[in-house]
Amino acid sequence: MTRPVPVLFLDVDGPLLPFGGARPAPSSADADNPLLPRLDAGLGPRLLSLGCDLVWATTWQDEANEVVAPRLGLPALPVVRWPEDPDGTGPPGTPRGLHWKTPALAAWAGDRPFLWVDDEIGPVDRLWVEGVxxxxxxxxxVDPRRGLTGGDLAVLAAFVGGLGAA
Incomplete structure (x- = not known):
């Protein structure tokens, strides 16, 4: 029996577009978002090499495929559609401190292993996912000041590698 391919959920702001560091000079194509020059084009091939199904888990929604993916050398990726949550409390029974993305990502992954890269993950998210x-x-x-680093990618690769050994 073959093991399912893990899903890698990617946030954009913070992990791929770091908030800290020197600001490269934006081009006219970057006028709408001065952080776009901070995208590291080398991340695309490294993310693809992890052997996961990449999925956008960002409020950028389809714009991630239009603006970010080409700059990283990524194909168009599936996009998580966020559920409406008018009062911001999440689904019934949602514990306080659970990130609003967490239930939707666990549901999207279904029975498959998944990795989630974001700058807003907390201990409640980890406990909740572990339990459900x-x-x-x-x-x-990911540290939003630095964005996704080689060290972060090594952690992701080690996790994916461990899935094959399980």
């Missing part, structure tokens, strides 16, 4: 998700999951918080 039937497969291994890695919720990896």
């Amino acid at each position: 998700h039937p497969a291994p999951a890695l919720l990896h918080r």
